Amino acid sequence: MxxxxxxxxxxxxxxxxxxxxxxxxGQVEGLTLSAxxxxxxxxxxxxxAAFPDVPRFSDWHELAASGxxxxxxxxxPHPLHAEIAAAAMHAGLHVLSEKPAxxxxxxxxxxxxxxxxxxxxxxxxxxxxxxxxxxKARELVRTGVLGELKRSVxxxxxxYRTQAYYDSxxxxxxxxxxxxxxxxxxxxxNLDLWQWICGMPVSIRAQCDVAxxxxxxxxxxxxxxxxxxxxxxxxxxxxxxxxxxxxxxxISGTRGKLVLEGGKMKLFWLAQDEDEVRFASKESFAxxxxxxxxxxxxxxxxxxxxxxxxxxxxxLHGEPLLSPGADGLNELxxxxxxxxxxxxxGTEVPIPFDEEAFDRLLREKGExxxxxxxxxxxxxxxxxxxxxxxxx
Amino acid sequence: MxxxxxxxxxxxxxxxxxxxxxxxxGQVEGLTLSAxxxxxxxxxxxxxAAFPDVPRFSDWHELAASGxxxxxxxxxPHPLHAEIAAAAMHAGLHVLSEKPAxxxxxxxxxxxxxxxxxxxxxxxxxxxxxxxxxxKARELVRTGVLGELKRSVxxxxxxYRTQAYYDSxxxxxxxxxxxxxxxxxxxxxNLDLWQWICGMPVSIRAQCDVAxxxxxxxxxxxxxxxxxxxxxxxxxxxxxxxxxxxxxxxISGTRGKLVLEGGKMKLFWLAQDEDEVRFASKESFAxxxxxxxxxxxxxxxxxxxxxxxxxxxxxLHGEPLLSPGADGLNELxxxxxxxxxxxxxGTEVPIPFDEEAFDRLLREKGExxxxxxxxxxxxxxxxxxxxxxxxx
Numbered sequence: 001m002x003x004x005x006x007x008x009x010x011x012x013x014x015x016x017x018x019x020x021x022x023x024x025x026g027q028v029e030g031l032t033l034s035a036x037x038x039x040x041x042x043x044x045x046x047x048x049a050a051f052p053d054v055p056r057f058s059d060w061h062e063l064a065a066s067g068x069x070x071x072x073x074x075x076x077p078h079p080l081h082a083e084i085a086a087a088a089m090h091a092g093l094h095v096l097s098e099k100p101a102x103x104x105x106x107x108x109x110x111x112x113x114x115x116x117x118x119x120x121x122x123x124x125x126x127x128x129x130x131x132x133x134x135x136k137a138r139e140l141v142r143t144g145v146l147g148e149l150k151r152s153v154x155x156x157x158x159x160y161r162t163q164a165y166y167d168s169x170x171x172x173x174x175x176x177x178x179x180x181x182x183x184x185x186x187x188x189x190n191l192d193l194w195q196w197i198c199g200m201p202v203s204i205r206a207q208c209d210v211a212x213x214x215x216x217x218x219x220x221x222x223x224x225x226x227x228x229x230x231x232x233x234x235x236x237x238x239x240x241x242x243x244x245x246x247x248x249x250x251i252s253g254t255r256g257k258l259v260l261e262g263g264k265m266k267l268f269w270l271a272q273d274e275d276e277v278r279f280a281s282k283e284s285f286a287x288x289x290x291x292x293x294x295x296x297x298x299x300x301x302x303x304x305x306x307x308x309x310x311x312x313x314x315x316l317h318g319e320p321l322l323s324p325g326a327d328g329l330n331e332l333x334x335x336x337x338x339x340x341x342x343x344x345x346g347t348e349v350p351i352p353f354d355e356e357a358f359d360r361l362l363r364e365k366g367e368x369x370x371x372x373x374x375x376x377x378x379x380x381x382x383x384x385x386x387x388x389x390x391x392x
Numbered sequence: 393m394x395x396x397x398x399x400x401x402x403x404x405x406x407x408x409x410x411x412x413x414x415x416x417x418g419q420v421e422g423l424t425l426s427a428x429x430x431x432x433x434x435x436x437x438x439x440x441a442a443f444p445d446v447p448r449f450s451d452w453h454e455l456a457a458s459g460x461x462x463x464x465x466x467x468x469p470h471p472l473h474a475e476i477a478a479a480a481m482h483a484g485l486h487v488l489s490e491k492p493a494x495x496x497x498x499x500x501x502x503x504x505x506x507x508x509x510x511x512x513x514x515x516x517x518x519x520x521x522x523x524x525x526x527x528k529a530r531e532l533v534r535t536g537v538l539g540e541l542k543r544s545v546x547x548x549x550x551x552y553r554t555q556a557y558y559d560s561x562x563x564x565x566x567x568x569x570x571x572x573x574x575x576x577x578x579x580x581x582n583l584d585l586w587q588w589i590c591g592m593p594v595s596i597r598a599q600c601d602v603a604x605x606x607x608x609x610x611x612x613x614x615x616x617x618x619x620x621x622x623x624x625x626x627x628x629x630x631x632x633x634x635x636x637x638x639x640x641x642x643i644s645g646t647r648g649k650l651v652l653e654g655g656k657m658k659l660f661w662l663a664q665d666e667d668e669v670r671f672a673s674k675e676s677f678a679x680x681x682x683x684x685x686x687x688x689x690x691x692x693x694x695x696x697x698x699x700x701x702x703x704x705x706x707x708l709h710g711e712p713l714l715s716p717g718a719d720g721l722n723e724l725x726x727x728x729x730x731x732x733x734x735x736x737x738g739t740e741v742p743i744p745f746d747e748e749a750f751d752r753l754l755r756e757k758g759e760x761x762x763x764x765x766x767x768x769x770x771x772x773x774x775x776x777x778x779x780x781x782x783x784x
Binding site: 150151153155157160161162163164165168205207209212213214221223225231233235237239241242243244245246250252256257259268270274275277278279281282283284285286288290345346347348387 | 549601635637
């Protein structure tokens, strides 16, 4: 294998320009910035100014066929993610896609299928997986420290956005441009971590409030009720309308409870499985000794750079992918199912659900929406924002 | 008015015997224990031993007609609460009823109606209203410190019970004997405080899991989704199957957020209303300065004794009732509506709902249940338990 992977960035907006600067300034060992692609002239002008020696393309098909790259980072609007990813893999390129994998699971499957067919690497930018506390939570849950799952509750309401945010780009907060609201733009990180730590639910019910706080066509507030295969339940609450908001994840099981809040994690552990006490105890109000342990983050949240480094290390050294593309379909399945439930008055939607029906309904939503979706030239920031990391 | 109210206790089980001992030992100024009533001989034997000079009755009708009391405390199984309360008021007696007001709102209305018709005082034992933190939370919300309500989330899952608890009395955890599970027995305090602080929702959706953790005929785990008139939403999660469980109430509004957890309350207050910033700010990610204030409980949670004292002070000195009987219908409306929703696959149930239909469905549940409901002679403890106070 090469000692350096030539990476092209497709879509040089807010995120793409930041990724380009990260790779282009040599912050990721084993990646070199080899090409840039955007359909907007103003952004290509920015590219020329920032990276005069890096080839530029206005058509991603040309880029993919140009031989200038071994891999592409897809940072276009959501509805192009899977199409470009699949085509790039069929052109022999590895792919790191921004989240979400696409706007519907059935579309995202095209990319996952292309990865299987071509053997190319397909990863997804679920950068909050690099947070040490969430990694530790996953380890504790997966190694059985909590016993069998009983409940998860994530209140993740500190995604506050103003109306100015929604007005800043024509594709924002539209069914056509983003495929949804807070569940498709802000919460995918949390939906992913939720299923990464607790596992996938088998059904979803949801209330999605369209325009509860803002003048938009999609939801800015959502409550999801999840059922897991063992009968356990989960709640996921998110919003872009609360201030200061909350980020608190609680997971309880037969052997204890985990609470992540305020940048730390607390483990309450039982010396004995509760479900043994439940039936064996002669006491009506049994007391089970509880031990407590507090975890502070060990190590850095390497965020986007960490995912890029992991992508390079996977390609160059076979390191396991931290965020495989196929995993990106899971959080999307939860949000798609949440919409299906909300659109049918909160009925229970099984996972897997009717993906074709969802995709059709989503397109119908797009056709009916008020905001015309087109191009805009904003958001060439070229810098990572702390906002994109886990906030407590 | 008399300088002392003669109080009779009807139903001398676990709670009734504790109330009798409290009043009988002179702990409530202005109340004297004047009569005791139970249908079980073993309990009347306990009464004779504990209070040899206090008249005993085995029929509450006889007690009500006996002239031995000015007021009664009803501590029978739930389905008798309103019937006895109404009859007692029509017999000229004031009533303090144990919670819940009854097992269905339409039945509880009988007592509320009797109070209106007779002018007698009708209060309800919502003893957690005496907790200083909840009183302070109510004050902050009601005086507008949080601005307009956006969301409330109460995770109240520290009502742990063993199977032995459910097996300890034949009426426990039955539709006929208690009118439900955790929502009718443990959570009424929290449902009441929830509506007392945040106001009544206009609709309810719920998932109630029957026998999720225990071998019972009713729910031991419930999740309620509430909608308020202004579009705000609320979540209420309760269970008798988790250990150590959680007691955390979060209320957010346009001017900040309240969090009650771990025996204290934290107020996050905004210098400016968020909903002004939302539309006025030119920033996509506006920062609103947040002040923080921590409240510890000021004063004592006087609990049951406090409600008894308030009842006496109301009758003797015109002090406002802390827990008027009519208020007891509110928390019951929430749990009744939750059952209606759960029984119709989580559909949205407006409040007010079809109370006759609910009562009929509840009776049908009772007719179908496996556990025969009869008398039992347990639970004459004669002491208040700390368990009945707010636990964090």
